[in-house]
Amino acid sequence: MRIGSHVLKLEKRATLSGWKAALISILAIIFALALLSLVFLLAGVNPLIAYHEIFSYAFVNQFGLPLTINRSIFVLLCTYAFIIPYKAGLWNIGMTGQLYAGSLFVLGIVVAFGGKQFSNPTLSPVLLIPFMLIAAMLGGAILGAIAGFLKGKFNVNEIVVTMMLNFIALWLVSFMIKEGGIFMKSGGEGESFELPKSLIAPLIKGIPFTILIALGLAVLIYYLFARTKIGYQIKAYGLSPAAARYAGMSTAMIPVLVFILGGALAGLAGYHYFAAVPGLYKIPKNYTDFGDMAFYGIICGLIAQGNPFAAIPVALLFGGLSNGGRFVQGQLQMNFGVDYALLGVLMISLVAFQFFYRYRFSWVHVEKEKFDVVIPHK
Amino acid sequence: MVLKGIKRGEMVLEARGITKRFPGVVANDQINFEIKAGEIHAILGENGAGKTTLMNILFGLLQPDEGEIYIRGERVRFRSPLDAINMGIGMVHQHRKLVAAHSAIENIILGHPRAGNILNLKSAEQEVLALAERYGFKVDLKAKVWQLSEGEKQAVEILKALYRGAEVLILDEPTSALTPQETEKLLESIETMARDELAVVPFITHKLPIVLAISHRVTVLRRGKVVACMETAQTTEKDLAMQMVGREVIFRIERADVEKGKPVLQVENLSALNDKDFQALNGVSFSICEGEIFGIAGISGNGQQELVEVLAGLRNAQGGKVILDGKDITHASTLERWQRQIGYIPSDRIHVGSIGDFSLVENTALSHYYDDQFSRRGILNYDALRKLTEEVISEYGVAAPGPETKAKNLSGGNLQKLILARVLSRNPRLVIANLPCQGLDIGATEFVQNKLIEAKKEKAGVLLISEDLDEILSLSDWVAAIYEGKFMGILPAGEAQKENVGAMMAGLQLKGYEL
Numbered sequence: 001m002r003i004g005s006h007v008l009k010l011e012k013r014a015t016l017s018g019w020k021a022a023l024i025s026i027l028a029i030i031f032a033l034a035l036l037s038l039v040f041l042l043a044g045v046n047p048l049i050a051y052h053e054i055f056s057y058a059f060v061n062q063f064g065l066p067l068t069i070n071r072s073i074f075v076l077l078c079t080y081a082f083i084i085p086y087k088a089g090l091w092n093i094g095m096t097g098q099l100y101a102g103s104l105f106v107l108g109i110v111v112a113f114g115g116k117q118f119s120n121p122t123l124s125p126v127l128l129i130p131f132m133l134i135a136a137m138l139g140g141a142i143l144g145a146i147a148g149f150l151k152g153k154f155n156v157n158e159i160v161v162t163m164m165l166n167f168i169a170l171w172l173v174s175f176m177i178k179e180g181g182i183f184m185k186s187g188g189e190g191e192s193f194e195l196p197k198s199l200i201a202p203l204i205k206g207i208p209f210t211i212l213i214a215l216g217l218a219v220l221i222y223y224l225f226a227r228t229k230i231g232y233q234i235k236a237y238g239l240s241p242a243a244a245r246y247a248g249m250s251t252a253m254i255p256v257l258v259f260i261l262g263g264a265l266a267g268l269a270g271y272h273y274f275a276a277v278p279g280l281y282k283i284p285k286n287y288t289d290f291g292d293m294a295f296y297g298i299i300c301g302l303i304a305q306g307n308p309f310a311a312i313p314v315a316l317l318f319g320g321l322s323n324g325g326r327f328v329q330g331q332l333q334m335n336f337g338v339d340y341a342l343l344g345v346l347m348i349s350l351v352a353f354q355f356f357y358r359y360r361f362s363w364v365h366v367e368k369e370k371f372d373v374v375i376p377h378k
Numbered sequence: 379m380v381l382k383g384i385k386r387g388e389m390v391l392e393a394r395g396i397t398k399r400f401p402g403v404v405a406n407d408q409i410n411f412e413i414k415a416g417e418i419h420a421i422l423g424e425n426g427a428g429k430t431t432l433m434n435i436l437f438g439l440l441q442p443d444e445g446e447i448y449i450r451g452e453r454v455r456f457r458s459p460l461d462a463i464n465m466g467i468g469m470v471h472q473h474r475k476l477v478a479a480h481s482a483i484e485n486i487i488l489g490h491p492r493a494g495n496i497l498n499l500k501s502a503e504q505e506v507l508a509l510a511e512r513y514g515f516k517v518d519l520k521a522k523v524w525q526l527s528e529g530e531k532q533a534v535e536i537l538k539a540l541y542r543g544a545e546v547l548i549l550d551e552p553t554s555a556l557t558p559q560e561t562e563k564l565l566e567s568i569e570t571m572a573r574d575e576l577a578v579v580p581f582i583t584h585k586l587p588i589v590l591a592i593s594h595r596v597t598v599l600r601r602g603k604v605v606a607c608m609e610t611a612q613t614t615e616k617d618l619a620m621q622m623v624g625r626e627v628i629f630r631i632e633r634a635d636v637e638k639g640k641p642v643l644q645v646e647n648l649s650a651l652n653d654k655d656f657q658a659l660n661g662v663s664f665s666i667c668e669g670e671i672f673g674i675a676g677i678s679g680n681g682q683q684e685l686v687e688v689l690a691g692l693r694n695a696q697g698g699k700v701i702l703d704g705k706d707i708t709h710a711s712t713l714e715r716w717q718r719q720i721g722y723i724p725s726d727r728i729h730v731g732s733i734g735d736f737s738l739v740e741n742t743a744l745s746h747y748y749d750d751q752f753s754r755r756g757i758l759n760y761d762a763l764r765k766l767t768e769e770v771i772s773e774y775g776v777a778a779p780g781p782e783t784k785a786k787n788l789s790g791g792n793l794q795k796l797i798l799a800r801v802l803s804r805n806p807r808l809v810i811a812n813l814p815c816q817g818l819d820i821g822a823t824e825f826v827q828n829k830l831i832e833a834k835k836e837k838a839g840v841l842l843i844s845e846d847l848d849e850i851l852s853l854s855d856w857v858a859a860i861y862e863g864k865f866m867g868i869l870p871a872g873e874a875q876k877e878n879v880g881a882m883m884a885g886l887q888l889k890g891y892e893l
Contacts, residue, residue: 240730247716247744
């Protein structure tokens with residue numbers, strides 16, 4: 001573009017500071033909201049009212065806020081599950097399957113200790129809740145390890161493997177909780193049995209204790225990549241497998257390790273939703289809705305650029321908007337999925353704005369060219 | 379026969395005041411350049427002097443921010459290489475841009491406007507053959523490109539440019555991958571072209587004798603500026619080097635006489651496959667003692683890469699033995715070899731030897747992260763690593779703003795210094811240096827070579843692999859020539875000459891040196 005003697009030019013950025021990256025993300029959010037307000041206008045709704053409803057329900061309302069927080073913890077854990085393999089240059093698309101596997105392991109532990117009989121008084125939460133957490137991580141880790149092993153040993157594409165394991169885990173859950181399954185609720189109904197009262201996760205002001213795990217993990221993951229030898233090796237492998245191999249690192253083990261860690265955290269997300277969020281305490285009939293939500297972990301991880309601290313506000317935003325969007329749809333009687341539309345536009349906008357992480361516009365002063373001969377193509 | 383009525387001495391290409399800026403650097407700063415028909419005008423400069431940028435501008439790959447280009451007095455603007463080709467500019471890239479699965483003639487007519495949709499290979503072949511004969515290129519036009527040697531591929535590229543009617547031929551590092559014999563032939567061809575009123579512009583980094591041998595004029599670039607433009611007849615190698623580097627350069631490397639010690643590395647009958655499962659290394663045996671530099675001369679692709687990868691534990695040996703300090707390490711892991719004090723300087727310093735997005739500290743750690751000194755209970759001691767990196771930067775004169783700079787911001791020479799420093803700071807018993815000076819400028823080359831000699835003085839055994847015969851001959855105590863995965867001979871330094879080693883590199887078995 002040219003105005004007078006100035007030309008608008010696209011330039012490559014040499015560096016990008018943290019706050020500039022944050023600013024670009026905020027601009028992307030504003031842009032997405034502006035774009036979607038056109039959709040609200042077309043639907044005959046005042047966008048200002050719609051956004052007021054969405055944000056006040058998601059982040060202020062006494063009923064909406066806990067829902068937002070519960071969702072955000074879930075999304076945050078899934079984001080971590082994506083980030084760790086991502087640092088090794090690998091894509092974990094299998095958080096859904098891993099969280100299902102983790103949830104099944106949790107129920108398995110409960111069954112093993114005889115907790116399927118309702119309100120068994122002998123079960124000690126002090127002992128069993130840690131067991132359940134470990135089981136959740138183990139389940140997710142095992143499923144993740146399959147993809148990591150195939151990648152490290154045979155260089156099988158991890159995206160395809162994790163994606164397909166999602167389907168296997170999905171139907172495995174169905175097999176286990178529906179008619180005739182080991183985890184079936186007595187009387188069927190396509191749900192799992194409910195956790196005994198004694199095994200209900202402790203709450204902190206109405207929020208499950210898993211919030212502390214989720215926030216604490218940000219510090220641990222940060223430390224893993226900033227300080228430890230294994231984190232260093234993961235980063236090296238992620239940036240250049242050839243260089244990592246040259247430096248004597250095991251290029252077969254690193255994929256296994258990151259998928260074990262990622263899968264374990266996705267397993268925790270399964271524990272969080274199906275065993276710690278108040279009012280659920282089971283794998284419900286519509287469990288795939290929760291499983292699909294795990295995919296937000298991918299986009300949150302990409303937006304956060306693999307930074308676990310940046311993942312916290314991003315996950316909160318996604319948890320809040322999916323919650324508020326669903327609410328406003330009913331409130332204002334709109335006939336389309338506002339939550340999906342909102343998050344879809346937001347994702348595209350955030351990803352598109354990442355262009356500005358690498359480029360920027362600048363005005364360049366140019367002298368007028370005196371004459372020009374452009375060669376015609378022969 | 380090629381040109382359309384051009385007279386000798388007529389100005390064909392002129393560039394005035396070319397300026398190109400990239401973020402943080404002025405790659406070309408007010409560059410003036412001209413070439414007449416029948417002239418060979420070399421452009422000389424170290425890496426980072428702005429040669430590539432200028433070349434890309436002349437070929438239409440980049441647009442200059444300022445400045446004008448004239449072809450036969452007419453102002454032109456290239457929007458793409460197609461414009462440049464149509465205006466009679468031909469380019470032969472250093473890294474060949476040919477379709478490997480196609481035959482030579484198919485590559486030559488690829489994209490030619492006269493080729494049309496139905497290929498008439500016969501008539502094209504006759505025209506190309508006539509060109510090849512005139513300029514002394516011997517290429518089987520029906521052979522597939524992947525079967526051709528580097529020299530033949532280059533000939534195909536030149537023929538391609540000529541067949542498209544190039545009047546100005548830009549050659550990027552024309553002799554970098556050629557044997558001495560091939561180089562000689564190419565220079566003859568270039569001279570014939572100049573006699574036919576073609577304008578030839580070779581871009582050269584450090585092979586000053588080539589510049590002196592063929593060019594009529596030479597333009598020297600330094601830090602994006604033209605520092606000299608002179609008649610070649612009125613200059614000397616020393617003078618050119620000084621203009622290029624900006625300071626006096628000593629050419630002779632002091633070969634150090636070191637008393638040789640016990641054997642460090644013994645390789646017995648080693649063989650290996652390449653990535654395509656073809657036999658790449660075919661029964662190689664040699665040994666290196668403390669205080670010796672063992673040089674392997676050969677054109678790339680004759681098994682050198684496979685040899686060093688087997689020695690580094692990055693590729694499985696198909697047969698044979700590798701013995702380090704008396705211990706069989708044929709099946710040891712890479713990490714184990716590093717811990718047994720093997721140091722390896724890979725040829726691909728950008729993708730293998732370093733990680734561009736890592737800081738210099740993290741890059742230094744690539745050779746140290748496993749040392750107890752730098753990691754305890756799984757936690758890396760970044761403070762110690764930073765201190766080491768700072769020492770390395772100052773001791774080796776790595777030009778970098780600081781230890782937290784990303785490696786991708788370093789020039790090739792500085793990156794190589796960092797890799798070298800990182801490897802040598804472990805006091806290795808054996809140093810494997812694969813093409814350590816490839817693509818480096820004179821100053822950095824001198825530095826790297828002296829460091830290898832220092833390692834030799836410290837009683838390390840050094841395995842040096844290079845395509846540059848001069849480098850091998852001036853540094854090595856033993857010279858082996860490798861051809862198709864086999865040594866054609868192993869010569870002590872006193873007997874190794876350019877002629878006999880060069881012949882062995884080309885696959886000749888010389889009497890008296892049979893293995």
